Amino acid sequence: MADVPEILAELASVEMHAIQTSGNCIRNTTTDQFAGVVAGEIEDPRPTCELIRQWSTFHPEFAFLPRKFKIAVNAHPDVDRAATQVHDIGVFIVRNAAGERGYKIMVGGGLGRTPIVGSIIRDFLPHQDLIAYLDAVLRVYNLHGRRDNKYKARIKILVKALTPAVFAEQVEAEFKHLQGGPLTVPDAEFERLASFFTAPAYETLPASAELAAARAADPVLDNWVHRNVTTHKVPGYAIVTLSLKKTGIAPGDITAEQMEAVADLADRYSFGELRSTHEQNLVLADVRQSDLPALHAELKVLGFDTANIGFLTNIICCPGGDYCSLANAKSIPIAEAIQRRYQDLEEVYDLGPIDLNISGCMNACGHHHVGHIGILGVDKRGAEFYQVSLGGSAGHDASIGDILGPSFDAGDMAEVIEEVLNTYLDLRQPGEAFLATYRRVGIEPFKERVYANAD
Numbered sequence: 001m002a003d004v005p006e007i008l009a010e011l012a013s014v015e016m017h018a019i020q021t022s023g024n025c026i027r028n029t030t031t032d033q034f035a036g037v038v039a040g041e042i043e044d045p046r047p048t049c050e051l052i053r054q055w056s057t058f059h060p061e062f063a064f065l066p067r068k069f070k071i072a073v074n075a076h077p078d079v080d081r082a083a084t085q086v087h088d089i090g091v092f093i094v095r096n097a098a099g100e101r102g103y104k105i106m107v108g109g110g111l112g113r114t115p116i117v118g119s120i121i122r123d124f125l126p127h128q129d130l131i132a133y134l135d136a137v138l139r140v141y142n143l144h145g146r147r148d149n150k151y152k153a154r155i156k157i158l159v160k161a162l163t164p165a166v167f168a169e170q171v172e173a174e175f176k177h178l179q180g181g182p183l184t185v186p187d188a189e190f191e192r193l194a195s196f197f198t199a200p201a202y203e204t205l206p207a208s209a210e211l212a213a214a215r216a217a218d219p220v221l222d223n224w225v226h227r228n229v230t231t232h233k234v235p236g237y238a239i240v241t242l243s244l245k246k247t248g249i250a251p252g253d254i255t256a257e258q259m260e261a262v263a264d265l266a267d268r269y270s271f272g273e274l275r276s277t278h279e280q281n282l283v284l285a286d287v288r289q290s291d292l293p294a295l296h297a298e299l300k301v302l303g304f305d306t307a308n309i310g311f312l313t314n315i316i317c318c319p320g321g322d323y324c325s326l327a328n329a330k331s332i333p334i335a336e337a338i339q340r341r342y343q344d345l346e347e348v349y350d351l352g353p354i355d356l357n358i359s360g361c362m363n364a365c366g367h368h369h370v371g372h373i374g375i376l377g378v379d380k381r382g383a384e385f386y387q388v389s390l391g392g393s394a395g396h397d398a399s400i401g402d403i404l405g406p407s408f409d410a411g412d413m414a415e416v417i418e419e420v421l422n423t424y425l426d427l428r429q430p431g432e433a434f435l436a437t438y439r440r441v442g443i444e445p446f447k448e449r450v451y452a453n454a455d
């Protein structure tokens, strides 16, 4: 605690702060970790995030809301990497039939003890009206959100109680007072905000023949590029995800020395920029394709080369009972037990894309509700047990997982997950991913097999 003032002072020296990271206010706005560099975006979402940040920071009217408030922005029509639909407000950058830029607005999503996917209250909002509309949403919530019960104070409870349609009507009524007023954002302001996110000094690069040759000669490199590297919108560059999911290390953990080494990699390979992901990994967003073999070799030394992004062992795991005083159960040993059972990467790849998320209590920091497989630590008469849910998704097809049934002992968890996955392997159709199979067959076959074998 004594070090905190110094830490804050050092953060301030590099333009970072912890203001509004706690309290019943609008928290930090989040977006895709590949924002501005990934192919296929409608536009870079960061200027929109910056607009929301400047509006919400120190906003005097919204400094004491009924409860905390989180906003996420998505700009990719095919992928949602920011779990946007389970935020208090989800802002989706869209274009209408006339090609005009605007936003689709969802409200009332969230996890925790009442998990809900948000509801659309506006299909298309002209871009200049974003702040006036968000102001209207916040005003309705500030006025009518419950302040008598902390567990019923989030906007999702209000939206559910009123129904999304009635909530939307109230927002539209408030918005009428604000539309066209001083909260209107002129295009020049969007341009000013966009100027904070200028592209680094990209070179004009030919397709890398060197990389193709290196991949052909080294199957390990080839596999890593296939799994952990994402297509960049600028030819000759690549987006690299550093996997912090090595078995035996708590998911997402990195030492100060490793962090220094990664900062050095960022300087040498990615214009000095490093990004973090809510899936607990790190990203170098602007790597020359010709540098990928050298970067891969350096990541190998650091242990961040595990080629498991998007697969079972890339587990999201909260700190749980090892560190968190709110926990009902430990999370980290469960992640490790599952990773140890699935050490063979070929077996992991055969299972296809799977999100497995673990939380140590119903606060759901590990996003277990939206894991294709979710694990929740529960307390049963002082003992640690684990509830499994299936069929969640944090993407554009967001859904809350269904609870499989009675909870399991810690020692059985790796086997339980194996039974779930074997059920999938038996039932899947050619090329069908876990989530698609689950949605086709439902929970019953999983339940039957897991509990039959548990008896």
Ligand code: SF4
Pocket (backbone or CB within 6 Å): 318, 319, 320, 321, 324, 325, 326, 327, 328, 359, 360, 361, 362, 363, 364, 365, 366
């Ligand atoms: S989910 Fe619960 S146990 Fe895990 S970090 Fe959050 S509050 Fe702590």
